[in-house]
Amino acid sequence: xxxxxxxxxxxxxxxxxxxxxxxxxxxxxxxxxxxxxxxxxxxxxxxxxxxxxxxxxxxxxxxxxxxxxxxxxxxxxxxxxxxxxxxxxxxxxxxxxxxxxxxxxxxxxxxxxxxxxxxxxxxxxxxxxxxxxxxxxxxxxxxxxxxxxxxxxxxxxxxxxxxxxxxxxxxxxxxxxxxxxxxxxxxxxxxxxxxxxxxxxxxxxxxxxxxxxxxxxxxxxxxxxxxxxxxxxxxxxxxxxxxxxxxxxxxxxxxxxxxxxxxxxxxxxxxxxxxxxxxxxxxxxxxxxxxxxxxxxxxxxxxxxxxxxxxxxxxxxxxxxxxxxxxxxxxxxxxxxxxxxxxxxxxxx
Amino acid sequence: xxxxxxxxxxxxxxxxxxxxxxxxxxxxxxxxxxxxxxxxxxxxxxxxxxxxxxxxxxxxxxxxxxxxxxx
Numbered sequence: 001x002x003x004x005x006x007x008x009x010x011x012x013x014x015x016x017x018x019x020x021x022x023x024x025x026x027x028x029x030x031x032x033x034x035x036x037x038x039x040x041x042x043x044x045x046x047x048x049x050x051x052x053x054x055x056x057x058x059x060x061x062x063x064x065x066x067x068x069x070x071x072x073x074x075x076x077x078x079x080x081x082x083x084x085x086x087x088x089x090x091x092x093x094x095x096x097x098x099x100x101x102x103x104x105x106x107x108x109x110x111x112x113x114x115x116x117x118x119x120x121x122x123x124x125x126x127x128x129x130x131x132x133x134x135x136x137x138x139x140x141x142x143x144x145x146x147x148x149x150x151x152x153x154x155x156x157x158x159x160x161x162x163x164x165x166x167x168x169x170x171x172x173x174x175x176x177x178x179x180x181x182x183x184x185x186x187x188x189x190x191x192x193x194x195x196x197x198x199x200x201x202x203x204x205x206x207x208x209x210x211x212x213x214x215x216x217x218x219x220x221x222x223x224x225x226x227x228x229x230x231x232x233x234x235x236x237x238x239x240x241x242x243x244x245x246x247x248x249x250x251x252x253x254x255x256x257x258x259x260x261x262x263x264x265x266x267x268x269x270x271x272x273x274x275x276x277x278x279x280x281x282x283x284x285x286x287x288x289x290x291x292x293x294x295x296x297x298x299x300x301x302x303x304x305x306x307x308x309x310x311x312x313x314x315x316x317x318x319x320x321x322x323x324x325x326x327x328x329x330x331x332x333x334x335x336x337x338x339x340x341x342x343x344x345x346x347x348x349x
Numbered sequence: 350x351x352x353x354x355x356x357x358x359x360x361x362x363x364x365x366x367x368x369x370x371x372x373x374x375x376x377x378x379x380x381x382x383x384x385x386x387x388x389x390x391x392x393x394x395x396x397x398x399x400x401x402x403x404x405x406x407x408x409x410x411x412x413x414x415x416x417x418x419x420x
Contacts, residue, residue: 001360003419005368006389012368019392019412026416033420042361054364097394098408 003027011060014067018099021107025114048119058115062129065108069136071096076142090143105146109153116180125181127188134193151208155215183223190216195247202250210251210260214267217244235276239287242271253298253317261317269325295322388415
C-alpha cells in the first residue's frame with residue numbers, strides 16, 4: 001500500500017506521472033488477483049471507488065493532463081525563444097519529467113480508461129471533463145499526433161467478457177462491446193461537442209474526427225430509437241427526431257477532406273432513403289422531396305455568393321450529394337423497391 | 350480477516366490521512382522493502398545520477414522490476 005500512496009502523492013503533485021501510473025495500475029490490478037472472496041480484502045473496483053470518493057482521482061488525472069499540456073506548451077515557447085526549431089520526432093521527445101511525449105499521453109488516457117472500466121462505470125470521466133480533454137487534444141493540440149491519439153482513444157472498440165449466471169451455473173463467456181462513456185457523457189460528446197461548430201471546424205475535419213462523428217451519430221440515434229442498425233445497414237424509424245442532421249449536411253458539403261465528405265454523403269443519403277415500413281408513401285415522398293429541395297436551395301444560395309474556390313467546391317459537393325441520392329434511388333445500385341414510394345421515379349422530384 | 354487486510358482497509362478508510370504519513374503504512378504492513386525504495390527512487394523525475402543512469406532504459410528496467418516485485 002505504501003507504493004500506491006506514493007504513486008497517488010506523485011499524481012497529486014503532477015510529478016513522475018508515467019512510472020506512478022504504471023505502478024498504481026499494477027497494484028490496483030493485483031488487488032483482484034490476490035484476493036479471495038472470504039478474506040474481506042479490497043477489490044480493484046472498491047479501491048477505485050474509494051480513490052474517487054476520497055481523492056477525486058479522475059479530477060487529479062485531468063489536472064495532470066492539463067498541467068502536462070501547459071508544460072509542453074511552455075517548452076515549445078522556450079524553444080522558439082532560443083531560436084530553436086521544434087523537435088522533429090515529437091512523439092519521442094521528452095518535454096517534462098523523464099518519459100517521452102507519446103507514452104506519457106498514452107498512459108494518462110490509459111489510466112482514465114482503467115478507472116472507468118474496472119469500476120464497472122461506478123467512476124466515470126464526466127461531461128465537463130470531456131470538454132477539457134477535447135480542448136487540449138482536438139481544439140488546441142500541441143501536435144497533430146496528439147489529436148490523432150485522442151481520437152483513436154475515442155474511436156477504440158472496447159469489449160468485455162460476459163458470463164451469465166443461469167440455472168445455478170455460468171454460461172459460456174462471450175464478448176460484449178462496451179463504451180467508455182456513460183449514456184449522458186455520450187450524448188454530451190455528440191450534441192455539445194461534435195455537433196457544435198465552436199468545437200469542430202467541419203471544413204477542416206480530419207478522417208479520425210469524421211469517424212468519431214459517424215460513430216456517435218449512429219450510437220446516439222440508435223440509443224434514442226431513431227434508427228435501427230444491423231451491422232452496417234441502417235433503417236430509420238424516426239427521421240424527424242434524428243439528432244445531428246444539420247452537422248451531417250454541413251460535413252457532406254463543407255469538408256475539405258475527401259474521405260470525410262464521401263462517407264458523410266453516403267450516410268446522409270442512406271438516412272433519407274432507408275426509412276422503415278412504418279412510413280407511409282406520402283411521408284416517404286415528403287422526406288425525399290425535402291432532401292432534393294434542400295440541395296437545390298443550397299445550390300441557389302451558393303450561386304449568389306461571390307465566385308471563389310470555396311463556393312465552387314461547395315457547389316460541386318452539393319451536386320455530388322444530389323447525384324449520390326439519385327444514383328442510390330434508381331441508379332446502378334438502387335435501394336430495394338420497398339423503400340421507394342410507389343411508382344415514383346427520380347424525374348418526379 | 351488477516352492483519353494485513355485489516356491494515357489495507359484502514360489505509361483506505363482515510364486516504365488523505367494515509368497520504369500524509371505513508372511511511373507508517375509501509376512499516377506496519379511489513380512490505381518487502383528490500384530493493385523497492387531504490388527502484389522507486391530511480392523512477393522519480395527528481396532522480397539525479399550519472400547520465401547513463403538517468404536515461405529511459407534504466408527507467409524502463411526499474412519499472413518492470415518494481416511491477417514484478419509488487420505483483
